[in-house]
Amino acid sequence: MSEATADPRPRSSTFRRAEPVLRVERLNHWYGDTDETRKQVLFDNELQVARGEIVIMTGPSGSGKTTLLSLLGALRTVQEGEIEVLGQPLHRLRGKQLVQVRRDIGFIFQAHNLFGSLTALQNVRMALELKERDRTRIHNRAVEVLSALGLGERIHYKPARLSGGQRQRVAIARALANCPKLILADEPTAALDEQSGREVVNLLKKLAVEEGCTSLIVTHDNRILDVADRIVGMANGRIKSNVLLQQAIEICEFLKQSETFAHLSTSTLTNIAEVMETEKHPAGGIVIRQGDAGDKFYLIKSGEVDVILNKGTANERVVATLRKGQCFGEASLLTGAPRNATIVARQEAEMYTLDEPNFQSAIALSEPFRKELEKILFQRQ
Numbered sequence: 415m416s417e418a419t420a421d422p423r424p425r426s427s428t429f430r431r432a433e434p435v436l437r438v439e440r441l442n443h444w445y446g447d448t449d450e451t452r453k454q455v456l457f458d459n460e461l462q463v464a465r466g467e468i469v470i471m472t473g474p475s476g477s478g479k480t481t482l483l484s485l486l487g488a489l490r491t492v493q494e495g496e497i498e499v500l501g502q503p504l505h506r507l508r509g510k511q512l513v514q515v516r517r518d519i520g521f522i523f524q525a526h527n528l529f530g531s532l533t534a535l536q537n538v539r540m541a542l543e544l545k546e547r548d549r550t551r552i553h554n555r556a557v558e559v560l561s562a563l564g565l566g567e568r569i570h571y572k573p574a575r576l577s578g579g580q581r582q583r584v585a586i587a588r589a590l591a592n593c594p595k596l597i598l599a600d601e602p603t604a605a606l607d608e609q610s611g612r613e614v615v616n617l618l619k620k621l622a623v624e625e626g627c628t629s630l631i632v633t634h635d636n637r638i639l640d641v642a643d644r645i646v647g648m649a650n651g652r653i654k655s656n657v658l659l660q661q662a663i664e665i666c667e668f669l670k671q672s673e674t675f676a677h678l679s680t681s682t683l684t685n686i687a688e689v690m691e692t693e694k695h696p697a698g699g700i701v702i703r704q705g706d707a708g709d710k711f712y713l714i715k716s717g718e719v720d721v722i723l724n725k726g727t728a729n730e731r732v733v734a735t736l737r738k739g740q741c742f743g744e745a746s747l748l749t750g751a752p753r754n755a756t757i758v759a760r761q762e763a764e765m766y767t768l769d770e771p772n773f774q775s776a777i778a779l780s781e782p783f784r785k786e787l788e789k790i791l792f793q794r795q
């Protein structure tokens with residue numbers, strides 16, 4: 415879904431959206447000090463990531479992934495544009511303040527920097543000692559994380575006696591032991607076999623679900639795509655695509671179940687899913703009002719809504735209740751007629767929405783789709 419940028423369109427009063435953990439706006443970056451060597455490597459990037467999201471970033475070598483990651487991790491100074499991380503505006507912070515932000519971030523970068531004279535366990539314990547005093551808790555947590563990454567048998571080994579992949583996993587254990595609020599990882603599974611790579615992503619997923627940790631992972635490893643909530647593609651210093659993967663899959667599954675969209679090709683459904691946005695309505699909130707002009711198509715993500723005719727009059731009548739996976743609002747977009755009913759959330763409800771221009775271009779992609787819709791709507795009269 416391309417909702418990465420701030421949306422200037424007015425929202426209904428009931429609309430709410432979670433605060434992002436990470437916000438990038440108009441970000442440009444250059445390398446080189448002199449006019450001859452100065453080269454722009456990031457161009458006008460925008461990105462928003464919500465709490466608990468796992469974002470996978472891909473793109474060709476030299477496209478700017480590591481540069482972007484190091485700016486997000488407060489390892490480089492923002493030159494132009496804005497970056498907000500965990501509520502802190504990095505573009506306004508300097509020195510010690512940036513160090514403070516880094517404390518809440520778990521870095522998994524390629525150079526592991528393990529202490530050669532310390533065992534795997536001691537390396538992980540050191541990271542924990544920065545935030546925790548209880549020695550038993552420190553020990554137990556270090557063993558737990560190392561075991562989750564398949565190193566339970568090797569906790570007393572020093573780095574020299576571990577393989578490259580095992581060292582990489584100790585470094586990952588050290589970065590994740592403190593349950594950082596944000597995890598920035600650059601090719602964390604590149605040196606790992608399938609099983610070890612899976613253990614790493616399982617741990618990231620567990621931290622996301624249990625602790626609300628947000629992860630941004632640069633990777634070319636398509637074996638771990640299934641863990642991603644969002645996939646961001648970079649090319650030539652720009653974010654070229656930004657897709658909410660799990661959401662797109664869910665939308666396609668819902669649309670496939672509906673009579674209106676069932677026969678559409680997967681690629682048309684994916685095009686629709688990619689431009690849908692989400693909005694929440696509280697219990698009792700009016701989603702659409704009978705008589706208003708149609709401006710959006712809705713698909714219910716969670717919760718229930720009532721379809722009410724003549725609301726507020728003596729003839730008020732609930733004619734249907736719609737649930738997760740069901741859709742509404744397409745009729746007036748297709749016919750241009752006003753909304754023919756009022757829709758009210760029975761309980762807090764979350765919707766996927768498609769605005770009119772995107773709806774029209776989605777159906778324009780498919781002539782059979784338009785014909786089919788016209789037929790269905792005609793039969794409904």
Ligand SMILES: Nc1ncnc2c1ncn2[C@@H]1O[C@H](COP(=O)(O)OP(=O)(O)OP(=O)(O)O)[C@@H](O)[C@H]1O
Nearest residue numbers: 445446455473474475476477478479480481482648
């Ligand atoms: N320290 C530096 N000084 C000058 N130019 C740099 C520096 N680091 C990176 N670059 C250049 O900036 C561009 C983006 O590099 P970056 O390392 O961000 O790409 P990347 O997408 O991470 O690539 P890879 O997949 O190979 O790791 C490249 O053209 C690279 O040559």
Ligand SMILES: [Mg+2]
Nearest residue numbers: 479480481600
């Ligand atoms: Mg890189």
